Amino acid sequence: xxxRFWPRSLAARTALVLLVGLIMVQAAGLAIHAMDRIDLQRxxxxxxxxxxxxxxxxxxxxxKPEDRSAVLGELHHGPGLRAxxxxxxxxxxxxxxxxxxxxxxxxxxxxxxxxxxxxxWRGMQILGGPLWHRIVIGxxxxxxxxxxxxxxxxxLRPWHSPTFxxxxxxxxxxxxxxxLWAVRRLTAPVRTLAAAAEALGxxxxxxPLPEDGPLEVATAAAAFNTMAARIRRFVQxxxxxxxAIGHDLRTPITRLKLRAEFIxxxxxRGKVLADLEELEAMVSATLAFGRDARTSEPVEALDVAxxxxxxxxxxxxxxxxxxxxxxxxxxxxxxxxARPLGLKRALTNLVSNAVKYGDSARVRLVxxxxxxxxxxxxxxxxEDDGPGIPPxxxxxxxxxxxxxxxxxxxxxxxxxxxxxxxxxxxxxxGGDVVLGNRxxxxxxATATLPV
Amino acid sequence: MxxxxxxxxxxxPHIMVVDDDREIRDxxxxxxxxxxxxxxxxxDARDARRAWANGHYQLIxxxxxxxxxxxxxxxxxxxxxxxxxxxMLTAMGEETDRIIGLELGADDYVPKPFNPRELLxxxxxxxxxxxxxxxxxxxxxxxxxxxxxxxxxxARRRLLNPDGAEVALTGGEYDLLLALxxxxxxxxxxxxxxxxxRGRQAGPFxxxxxxxxxxxxxxxxxxxxxxxxxxxxxxxxYVLAATVEHA
Numbered sequence: 001x002x003x004r005f006w007p008r009s010l011a012a013r014t015a016l017v018l019l020v021g022l023i024m025v026q027a028a029g030l031a032i033h034a035m036d037r038i039d040l041q042r043x044x045x046x047x048x049x050x051x052x053x054x055x056x057x058x059x060x061x062x063x064k065p066e067d068r069s070a071v072l073g074e075l076h077h078g079p080g081l082r083a084x085x086x087x088x089x090x091x092x093x094x095x096x097x098x099x100x101x102x103x104x105x106x107x108x109x110x111x112x113x114x115x116x117x118x119x120x121w122r123g124m125q126i127l128g129g130p131l132w133h134r135i136v137i138g139x140x141x142x143x144x145x146x147x148x149x150x151x152x153x154x155x156l157r158p159w160h161s162p163t164f165x166x167x168x169x170x171x172x173x174x175x176x177x178x179x180l181w182a183v184r185r186l187t188a189p190v191r192t193l194a195a196a197a198e199a200l201g202x203x204x205x206x207x208p209l210p211e212d213g214p215l216e217v218a219t220a221a222a223a224f225n226t227m228a229a230r231i232r233r234f235v236q237x238x239x240x241x242x243x244a245i246g247h248d249l250r251t252p253i254t255r256l257k258l259r260a261e262f263i264x265x266x267x268x269r270g271k272v273l274a275d276l277e278e279l280e281a282m283v284s285a286t287l288a289f290g291r292d293a294r295t296s297e298p299v300e301a302l303d304v305a306x307x308x309x310x311x312x313x314x315x316x317x318x319x320x321x322x323x324x325x326x327x328x329x330x331x332x333x334x335x336x337x338a339r340p341l342g343l344k345r346a347l348t349n350l351v352s353n354a355v356k357y358g359d360s361a362r363v364r365l366v367x368x369x370x371x372x373x374x375x376x377x378x379x380x381x382x383e384d385d386g387p388g389i390p391p392x393x394x395x396x397x398x399x400x401x402x403x404x405x406x407x408x409x410x411x412x413x414x415x416x417x418x419x420x421x422x423x424x425x426x427x428x429x430g431g432d433v434v435l436g437n438r439x440x441x442x443x444x445a446t447a448t449l450p451v
Numbered sequence: 452m453x454x455x456x457x458x459x460x461x462x463x464p465h466i467m468v469v470d471d472d473r474e475i476r477d478x479x480x481x482x483x484x485x486x487x488x489x490x491x492x493x494x495d496a497r498d499a500r501r502a503w504a505n506g507h508y509q510l511i512x513x514x515x516x517x518x519x520x521x522x523x524x525x526x527x528x529x530x531x532x533x534x535x536x537x538x539m540l541t542a543m544g545e546e547t548d549r550i551i552g553l554e555l556g557a558d559d560y561v562p563k564p565f566n567p568r569e570l571l572x573x574x575x576x577x578x579x580x581x582x583x584x585x586x587x588x589x590x591x592x593x594x595x596x597x598x599x600x601x602x603x604x605x606a607r608r609r610l611l612n613p614d615g616a617e618v619a620l621t622g623g624e625y626d627l628l629l630a631l632x633x634x635x636x637x638x639x640x641x642x643x644x645x646x647x648x649r650g651r652q653a654g655p656f657x658x659x660x661x662x663x664x665x666x667x668x669x670x671x672x673x674x675x676x677x678x679x680x681x682x683x684x685x686x687x688x689y690v691l692a693a694t695v696e697h698a
Contacts, residue, residue: 251472253564258478261485261567273566280564301616306670310619313666317621333672335616340609344619 011187018179026172034158041156042130046109049081049135049151054113056083057121057139060147068145080152090138090148095127102129106137130156189217196224204232243290249283285417288345289400289424297339304343304449305334308363308380311348315355322355325385330365336378336451338429343449346425349418350382350433350445358384358442368451377431380447388437397435398423422447464509464578468492469499469525470540471518479512482567483574496520496528503529510578512570513557514540526557536577540565569622575646576626580633596632598693599680601671603632610670618670627663631681631691638688664689 007013056075063071068085075083098106103126110124123140130153138148159165192209199206208228209221257276263269309328316323354361362383368376389397396402401416419433426433431449438444466488470476473494480490491506493499495517511529515522526537539560558577561570596603600613608625610618620628627644644660664681667673673680682690 250564251475255472255474255478257564258475258482258567261482262478276564277566283564301614303612303616303618307619309669310621310666314621333612335614340617340619 009187010190011183014187015180015183018183019176022172022175022179026168030168033164037158037161038156041154045154046106047113049137050106050109050113052078052081053137053139053149053151054110056149057141057147060085061141065143065145082150084148086138086146086148087144089123089125089140089146090127090136090150092127092136095132095134095136098126098129098135102126106135110137129153189213189220193220193224196228200228200231204228204235239290242286246283246287246290249279253280253283285421289417289421297341299337299339301335301337302340302343303333304336304338304378304380305331305365307340307344308347308365311344311351312361312363314348315351315361319355322359322361325360325362326355327362328365329363331367334365334367334378336449338449339425342425343429346422346433347380347447349422350380350447353418353422354382354384354386354443354445358386360385360442376451377448378451380449382445382447383438383442384444385442388441388443389435391437394435394437398433463487463489465489465491465507466510466512466574467499467502467506467508468512469494469496469517469522470512470514471495471516472514479567479570483571486571488574496522496525499525500528503532508535509581510536510538510574512538512540512574514563536581538570538573538577572626576630579643579646580630595698597696597698598632598635598691599671602698603628605629620670621663623659624663624667624670628667631689632695635691635693635695638684638690640688644689 007016056072059075060068060072072083072085097103106126107124121139122142122144123138123146125138127136127138128134132153133155134150134152136148136150138146140146196206196209206228208225211218211221211225213221253276257273260269260272260276263272305328308330312326312328316326351361351363360383364381364383366379366381368378370376393402398419400420419435423433426447426449429449431447433445433447436444436446466483468476468479468483468490470479470492471494476492476494480492483490491502491508493502496519499511499513513522513526517525522539526539529535529537537557539557541560541562558580559573561573594605596605602611602615603609604611608620608622610620610625610628612618630639630644641660664683668678668681671680680691680693682692684690
């Protein structure tokens with residue numbers, strides 16, 4: 001099960017967890033603060049009303065019964081307070097008796113205010129409560145009369161402090177900002193490592209990672225650099241071996257080619273020469289693979305459309321039977337900046353591969369949709385009508401010396417370097433090449449080249 | 452071809468082959484002799500100097516990698532002595548060597564392992580150019596040739612379009628275009644052009660010429676039916692109609 005809003009990046013996930021935690025802690029803090037304020041407000045209110053009620057009671061009790069109404073009229077009760085004398089305990093059709101929990105609180109506070117022993121009320125009744133925004137307290141005088149006081153209760157104001165809220169908000173924003181900054185900083189080495197691994201995949205000679213920062217990061221960087229060095233050593237050994245073999249094979253191949261010219265039998269001579277061509281092509285591929293794709297060859301402007309047509313011309317000249325199944329589609333001219341020999345080798349390899357396995361090669365040059373835009377890519381598609389490639393091998397065919405199913409190798413020759421070389425060269429240009437199968441059957445190589 | 456090789460008909464051209472591999476040296480000598488050339492084969496620069504002092508040569512086939520003094524050094528020395536054409540045998544695909552070789556005044560290069568027929572075609576093409584333009588040959592070989600906005604760079608065997616972008620040419624197309632450009636406004640017969648493509652392309656040579664010319668016209672953006680640059684001459688021949696400047 002996956003959450004819809006669960007982000008994919010480590011930084012976002014960490015930040016999300018921390019921010020949700022922060023919000024929860026802050027919410028709890030706010031709730032505690034609000035409850036505290038409510039309690040305080042209530043207590044202050046109860047105390048205040050209690051003092052005044054007790055004061056009224058004492059005044060009334062000290063007054064002679066016949067003067068009580070007049071004195072009560074003279075007294076200043078305080079805002080909202082209303083006091084009346086009655087023969088009966090307070091009754092209000094809208095106010096029920098206060099629940100026992102609340103009554104206890106009020107009684108405790110009234111008793112707490114208290115009064116010297118000769119004075120004490122003989123009975124008490126409390127109606128209403130915070131829910132009704134007012135309270136009625138009835139106190140029975142010694143002679144059976146009741147003093148009934150009605151007091152308003154202020155509505156609760158847990159947030160009645162703008163400075164507190166502003167400070168709270170500021171605190172939250174600052175904490176969130178710090179969290180985001182810290183998370184970005186802490187996850188940056190992971191991104192650097194990923195970028196370095198990516199760069200190493202493209203080029204074994206990519207510069208090493210800086211081995212600094214926190215201990216764990218430095219250790220990971222050092223381990224990565226060691227691994228990169230081992231891979232580099234391995235690749236170097238292999239390419240040096242290949243290059244040495246390729247160099248040494250040139251002299252005997254040259255001799256054999258010369259010898260072949262002295263074979264009288266035309267048919268035999270043709271066959272020997274064809275074998276030697278194939279052998280030379282393999283050596284040449286091996287050498288091309290051994291050489292770094294970033295050779296000293298300079299980058300120059302060239303007409304890639306004309307290059308593709310020339311490659312097709314040469315393919316057709318070598319294999320006249322295939323000519324009807326070769327084709328070019330696209331603009332007649334298109335200039336790119338590239339290494340001319342390298343690019344020609346890469347594209348020739350792709351066309352040869354199509355002809356070798358698909359007995360056909362239809363090339364399509366697709367210029368980028370918007371010229372000059374950053375990252376604009378030129379696409380070159382090479383389609384054939386062959387059996388296609390098993391889906392599991394679409395990437396494997398770019399591995400050096402991978403040659404598909406063993407049975408067809410003797411027929412088609414090659415050392416399995418054509419596609420790896422093409423990919424090396426195109427990647428060194430900032431492009432790439434991938435293989436796919438067409439819905440209509442056959443394979444399609446898609447090469448890209450930055451413009 | 453008759454016009455081009457009138458001299459070689461009387462007297463086969465004398466070629467010096469310099470290569471340190473004995474077998475290649477001997478086989479190459481036999482191969483060239485089979486194709487009506489006189490060959491003196493030597494193993495290193497020292498022997499080559501001695502042979503140079505004692506003979507008269509129309510062309511030198513020189514391996515770049517020689518024991519002792521390198522082929523490049525020998526070529527430099529030779530250029531100080533003479534304008535004799537040099538065809539270099541270079542390591543396969545090593546671009547820097549070939550550029551240096553051509554800048555030093557080699558007339559052509561053939562990467563090893565070479566196809567003997569390809570080498571023969573190049574030797575013949577170089578002999579033809581040398582025989583055709585004695586005296587003025589060396590003021591122009593390595594320098595770019597400009598015509599109708601296009602630039603042909605012999606030093607790097609490549610064609611640049613008016614925008615300066617390289618336009619791919621096959622070896623045969625390059626030789627054909629160079630022959631046309633070097634003799635702009637002069638008719639080249641089909642026989643002359645055929646000689647350039649011999650050994651390079653499969654199939655009937657007659658068709659090869661027409662195909663190569665039509666591809667050149669396409670590359671030079673010269674409308675095939677109404678060609679203005681490479682014109683067809685009635686009676687079998689082609690002419691490049693343009694003013695050529697040595698840049």
